[in-house]
């Protein structure tokens with residue numbers, strides 16, 4: 001029997017250290033207390049849902065803000081399952097062929113951090129390819145950089161607001177509704193890759209190609225400078241043919257300039273002799289172990305208008321950089 005890939009749209013609620021007089025547990029700053037998920041088939045019809053409360057074992061009462069936002073009570077959570085059982089059930093329910101979809105990035109990271117805490121991360125090998133529905137919304141309906149809230153997006157798309165927010169199953173179901181509004185053409189090339197589980201060994205790296213985009217995750221570096229100066233980290237190439245790209249009008253000059261944008265992201269623009277303008281985005285990420293990894297995306301610009309927009313954006317970055325010097 002042929003199997004098909006399902007989409008697992010999930011959302012988590014978590015608790016954090018409620019005690020101002022005690023330090024948080026460094027290995028588990030956010031303890032998951034609820035998992036909610038909706039399963040969609042390949043055509044994105046809803047076929048099932050999952051909900052589980054989790055009995056906390058690290059933080060023993062709810063932090064004030066979390067209690068206010070979620071309206072949950074510790075007495076309910078105590079009836080829940082321990083995380084390892086709940087997570088095991090959840091992954092079993094996901095099946096064998098699925099892709100995760102979440103609102104923003106943090107849920108997938110915290111799921112893995114909680115799994116690592118309980119030594120069960122081998123059940124979810126990474127780097128994990130997934131859809132960040134918030135990012136898809138930005139590319140489809142906004143400018144690609146904006147990150148709107150879940151409730152704002154429900155309003156924006158005029159979708160029914162028939163339940164509350166900030167509970168796992170409700171938010172997963174809202175996220176699934178929004179995900180269904182994104183046309184098929186936006187599903188190729190707009191995947192995200194979660195780097196919580198990244199290549200560790202020197203020389204190892206992870207690449208993921210889709211549509212006219214390629215994502216690259218480097219191995220760990222001991223410090224920021226070493227990562228930043230690494231040749232492979234800085235290298236630019238065409239996501240279509242993999243050949244090196246060059247500075248505009250300087251075929252042969254592959255020393256392309258990366259310009260710092262907002263929030264520690266760097267951008268560049270280069271050219272493939274055959275395929276045209278290639279944009280790049282590069283971010284150095286500090287890992288939980290205080291090491292650094294590089295996450296790079298290279299993508300082919302669709303037309304001259306996109307190229308002009310990118311040039312204009314880089315010009316503003318260049319001016320900003322000039323002012324700082």
Ligand SMILES: [Zn+2]
Nearest residue numbers: 238241272275
């Ligand atoms: Zn090319």
